[in-house]
Amino acid sequence: MQGIPDSYSDYIAWEQLPHLWCAGCGHGIILKGIILALGELDIPPHKALLATGIGCSGRAGDYIACHRFQGTHGRTLAFATGIAAAQPDLTIIAFMGDGDAGAIGGNHLIHAARRNINITAVISNNFNYGMTGGQFSPLTPENSITSTSRSGKSESIMDICSIAAEAGANYVAKTTVYHVRELHKFLKEAISTKGFSLVEVISPCPTYYGRYNKIGNSPEMLNWLKETALPLEKFQSLSHEEKQKFFWRGKLVQRSREDFLNKYKKQQSAMK
Amino acid sequence: MKDMFIQGNEACALGAINAGARFFAGYPISPVNELSEFCSRELPKLGGIFIQMEDEIGGLAAVIGASLGGMKAFTATSGPGFSLMQENLGFAVMAEVPCVLISVQRYGLCTGVATKPGQQDIMQARWGTHGDHPIIALVPSTVQECFDLTVQAFNLSERFSSPVLVLTDAALAHLRERVIIKDEGELNIINRKTPSVSPEEYLPYSPDVNGIPTLAPYGGRHILRVTGLFHDERGFSTSNPEKCRKLLERLHSKILNHQKELPPPKYYGKDGAEIILISYGISARSAREAAERGIKKGINMGMINLQTVWPFPEEHIMNLCDQAEKIFVVELNMGQITGEVQKIFKGKAEVMPILRYDTNVITPSEILDKIESVVK
Numbered sequence: 053m054q055g056i057p058d059s060y061s062d063y064i065a066w067e068q069l070p071h072l073w074c075a076g077c078g079h080g081i082i083l084k085g086i087i088l089a090l091g092e093l094d095i096p097p098h099k100a101l102l103a104t105g106i107g108c109s110g111r112a113g114d115y116i117a118c119h120r121f122q123g124t125h126g127r128t129l130a131f132a133t134g135i136a137a138a139q140p141d142l143t144i145i146a147f148m149g150d151g152d153a154g155a156i157g158g159n160h161l162i163h164a165a166r167r168n169i170n171i172t173a174v175i176s177n178n179f180n181y182g183m184t185g186g187q188f189s190p191l192t193p194e195n196s197i198t199s200t201s202r203s204g205k206s207e208s209i210m211d212i213c214s215i216a217a218e219a220g221a222n223y224v225a226k227t228t229v230y231h232v233r234e235l236h237k238f239l240k241e242a243i244s245t246k247g248f249s250l251v252e253v254i255s256p257c258p259t260y261y262g263r264y265n266k267i268g269n270s271p272e273m274l275n276w277l278k279e280t281a282l283p284l285e286k287f288q289s290l291s292h293e294e295k296q297k298f299f300w301r302g303k304l305v306q307r308s309r310e311d312f313l314n315k316y317k318k319q320q321s322a323m324k
Numbered sequence: 325m326k327d328m329f330i331q332g333n334e335a336c337a338l339g340a341i342n343a344g345a346r347f348f349a350g351y352p353i354s355p356v357n358e359l360s361e362f363c364s365r366e367l368p369k370l371g372g373i374f375i376q377m378e379d380e381i382g383g384l385a386a387v388i389g390a391s392l393g394g395m396k397a398f399t400a401t402s403g404p405g406f407s408l409m410q411e412n413l414g415f416a417v418m419a420e421v422p423c424v425l426i427s428v429q430r431y432g433l434c435t436g437v438a439t440k441p442g443q444q445d446i447m448q449a450r451w452g453t454h455g456d457h458p459i460i461a462l463v464p465s466t467v468q469e470c471f472d473l474t475v476q477a478f479n480l481s482e483r484f485s486s487p488v489l490v491l492t493d494a495a496l497a498h499l500r501e502r503v504i505i506k507d508e509g510e511l512n513i514i515n516r517k518t519p520s521v522s523p524e525e526y527l528p529y530s531p532d533v534n535g536i537p538t539l540a541p542y543g544g545r546h547i548l549r550v551t552g553l554f555h556d557e558r559g560f561s562t563s564n565p566e567k568c569r570k571l572l573e574r575l576h577s578k579i580l581n582h583q584k585e586l587p588p589p590k591y592y593g594k595d596g597a598e599i600i601l602i603s604y605g606i607s608a609r610s611a612r613e614a615a616e617r618g619i620k621k622g623i624n625m626g627m628i629n630l631q632t633v634w635p636f637p638e639e640h641i642m643n644l645c646d647q648a649e650k651i652f653v654v655e656l657n658m659g660q661i662t663g664e665v666q667k668i669f670k671g672k673a674e675v676m677p678i679l680r681y682d683t684n685v686i687t688p689s690e691i692l693d694k695i696e697s698v699v700k
Contacts, residue, residue, distance in 0.1 A: 068560060098523075098545045113551065114560050119542045121392065122551035122561075124411050127385045130377065134349060134386035137373045138393025139543040160385075163378040313373075320368035 063087035063097055065117045072111055074182075076262075076270025078229035078255025079109050082176050085232070085253075086145055087116065089239040093143075100143045103132045103171075105152035108182040112147050126156030129164040132171050140170065140313055143243060150177040150191035154212050158190070161212070165219035165248045167312045172242045173250040175212060178257035186260025194296070197264040216250045217305045223249030224304040229256065230277040231301060238303070247311040254281060254299060326505045332470040332496040333359040333400075335503055336426050337366070339474025340398050342508045344515070345424070346372035347397035349386035351379050351405060354438040355494040356428040359400045380405035384412040384425065391423045392550060394516075394541030396478055400426040402494075403436060403445055407452070414453030415552045416487035417575065420529070420537050422516065424477045429493040429605075431683045440683035441495035443605055443656040449489050450634050456572060458579045461489040461634040462587060465608040467501035473631065475506075476587055479514040484579055485536045491633065493656070495606045495685050519546050527557040529571075535578035579635060586632040589640050593619055593626030596647040599695065601678075602665055603654035604630035607686055611654040614691035623699065636664050645673060650698065654678045654691055 064087065073079050090100050097118035104110040106125035113120035119142070123131040128146045136144055153161055153175045164171060180198050181187045188198040190210035197204060217224045223245040225238040235253060242249035256262060256273035267276050284302030287295065330338070337359045340348075348363040350356075364374040373390075377383045383399045390397040401409060406427045416423055431437040432444040445452075449461045460480055462473040470492060477488040517538045519526050523545040529537045540546035549559025554568045562568070593615050603611035608629040615627035628644050630637065645651060651673050653662040662677040669675050678694045680686040 065560070098547060099543065101542055111561070113549065117547065119547055120549040120551070120559065121389075121542075122553065123385065123388075124415050124552055127381060127412065130382035130385035131389040133375065133377070133382070134347065134389025134391070134397065135393045135542055136389075137347060137375065137386070138390040138395045138397075139541070142393075142543045159378050160382055163382070316368075316373065323368065 060088055060091050063090060063117050065115050068115050071115050073108060074259045076256055076258040076273065077108065078178060078253070079112060079176050081229040081232065082174060082235070082253050082255060083112050083115065083147070085235045085239050086147065086174060088236055089243050090118070090143065092240060093243060095143045099141065100145070101135065103128050103135070103144060103146045105148045105157065107149040107152055109147055109149040109176045110152065126152055127160060128152065129157060129160040129169070129171065129173065133164060133167070133169050136170050137313060144171045145243070146171050146173045148173065148175050149181070150175060150179065151181045151189040154190040154210050162215060162219045165216045165221040165250070168220055168222060168247045168309055170247055170311045170313065173248070174239070175250065175252045176255045177252055178255045179261045180257055182257050182260060186257070186264060196261070199260065199264070213250065213252050213304050220248070220309060221250050221305060222247035222309055223306050225302065226252040226254070226304070227301040228254040228277040228281045228299070230274045231281065234301065241306070245306070247309060325507065325510060328503050328505050329500055330467065330503055331358065331498050331500045332464070332467050332492055333428065333498070334362050335467045335470035336400070336474045336490060336492065337362040338505055339471040340424060340478065341366060341370065342506065342511060343396065343475045343478035344508065344513055345396040345398050345478060346370060347387065347390040347395040348399065349375040349377050349390070349397070350383040350399045350401060351377055353380070353402045353405045355430055355497050356400045356402050356426070358497070359426065359428070380408040381412060384409040384416070387423050388412060388416050388419070388421045391421050392539065392542055392548065396422070398424040398426065400428065402428045402430045403432045404434070406445055406448065410452040413487060414455060414457060417453070417457045417459065418552050419550045420485040420539065420575070421487065422481040422485055423487050424474065424481055424490065425487060426474065426490040426492065428497045429491060431494070437683050439494060441493040441606055441656060441685060442681070443493060443607065444660070444681070445491065446633060446657065446660045449491055458576045459489060459634050460484065460486060460579060460586065461491055461632070463491050463604040463630055463633045464496065465605050465629060467496070467499060468503045469631070470496065471503055471505060473587065475511055479512070480586065482514045482516050483585070485539065486579065491605065493606050523547065528559045529555060530557040531574060531578070534582065535574050583635055583637070586635070586637070589631060589637055589644065590629040591626060591644055592616070592629065594624060595626070597624050597626035598647060598649045599623060599625035599699065600645050600648040600651045601625065601627040601654055601691070602630065602641065602651060602661070603627070604633055604661070607654045607656055610686050610688045611691055613688035614695070617688060617692055618695060623695070625695070633661070638668050641665065641668060648673045651675045652678050652691070652695060654686060656680055656686060
């Protein structure tokens with residue numbers, strides 16, 4: 053394709069386009085970020101696997117030319133645990149939505165991070181289940197209007213980054229699709245990190261979340277992300293009340309705890 | 325070859341390992357724990373991997389992932405865990421992932437009685453996951469068959485590119501018997517097909533003459549695309565009615581057209597018997613003994629010991645019951661296989677259940693008493 057670097061073009065299943073995502077959806081921006089990172093890190097398509105869950109983001113595998121796995125709802129990381137054990141040299145990106153990773157797949161996320169499986173989890177957080185009509189997820193901010201919380205979400209928001217960090221992930225970062233340079237940087241760092249890494253990316257769903265919460269159309273949602281996502285340090289200096297109006301972005305954890313497979317093999321060979 | 329004195333759980337694990345399995349993932353549950361513990365000890369010695377997952381859903385998911393990565397992989401569980409695995413079992417059928425699931429049946433419904441045997445998950449094995457689907461399920465009744473049929477389960481899973489179930493029970497799992505264990509080199513082992521076309525021409529879900537796809541492991545130049553959505557031969561999702569219908573029909577025909585390759589029932593007793601006992605698993609042991617006693621007493625009878633329960637071996641049963649007037653089905657449930665047998669005979673022979681569902685194994689005397697009460 054004209055004007056697109058080879059490193060990017062090779063990862064795309066061009067014959068599958070156009071994609072099914074709505075105008076203004078952020079999933080494509082994140083998918084582009086992932087394949088740019090793979091290209092820049094010189095990981096050829098046959099050495100990369102995109103594992104997805106169910107929902108809008110789950111369809112990402114239909115548009116890529118690398119290995120593709122789409123499992124059952126919420127189980128992406130459990131499937132990927134087996135793939136990573138069988139193919140330790142494969143770069144595995146688990147691309148999940150907020151409902152997929154945080155609700156039905158929350159248990160697997162905690163344990164993949166704890167076990168420190170060599171996977172990069174990328175969570176496209178658009179604050180709702182888009183494919184099924186805009187219901188709230190655990191990652192939806194409190195008081196939000198969604199198709200299952202017409203008078204505001206009564207439950208509090210789930211901080212999936214802190215959970216992954218506490219559970220033992222080697223790399224945790226969060227940004228938005230507006231902050232594309234930061235997104236690319238985080239994705240490259242996450243993919244380069246051995247062990248479990250997680251990048252949460254806040255992404256607009258103008259079709260449901262933006263409309264229900266009167267944030268506006270696609271450009272207005274991007275402006276909203278620009279204004280409400282504050283660098284981590286700045287966010288931390290806010291009062292509890294002010295924090296409710298903003299999101300943080302930045303790097304939460306970067307460390308080099310030994311990953312599961314290395315540790316397992318080392319311990320088992322010591323036993324022989 | 326080794327002469328061993330081991331329990332059913334260990335024999336299943338050895339069968340898997342000697343068939344080439346090097347990956348196990350599961351979650352602790354009674355009465356299957358000796359099997360998982362055995363794998364945790366023995367697999368690493370062979371360069372294999374044991375992972376204790378966070379639940380049974382993750383257990384089967386990791387097994388499917390490892391299989392797609394090119395390893396022979398399996399899990400083992402019991403009733404409640406088998407329930408949790410149903411969605412991913414359907415995934416393995418849909419995505420045609422070779423893998424083996426051993427379910428050690430315990431006395432069931434919900435948490436049931438965790439250490440007692442039952443055969444109450446036979447229909448769950450057939451229909452537990454949603455949607456029309458085929459399934460292969462093998463039912464050993466001796467510790468030797470635990471080994472032999474687990475080896476066969478792996479071979480069938482690779483041959484048909486499909487999950488295969490091995491259904492034992494709490495009694496057989498803990499029963500110790502003398503077993504001949506063949507080493508990997510002494511067994512006929514079926515390994516996965518590799519693509520015969522270039523990476524550019526490769527279509528993962530393009531079936532061969534037998535209707536079987538060629539799934540190249542992840543990480544090679546042949547790009548593998550797998551999804552649980554209905555998909556085309558490239559592995560991209562589709563909702564095209566024609567493609568959906570054809571895929572669903574192929575998933576069935578690839579197994580049903582080759583049913584003769586599945587382990588056939590064993591028959592004991594007189595040819596052309598008027599009275600036939602049909603049983604499987606732990607109950608088949610009592611049924612066989614009952615048949616032998618009955619024959620000694622002069623009753624014209626025989627006994628069919630199923631090795632494959634799904635797909636149901638209708639043709640074999642019809643042939644073996646050619647002269648039968650009365651057929652008794654012996655099982656530890658409320659008549660799950662009895663119903664299948666009744667469906668076949670539709671009044672051509674009288675089909676009666678001999679059931680026990682009180683946590684105990686049925687005895688030969690109970691079976692023979694029931695037969696004598698009807699025959700006299």
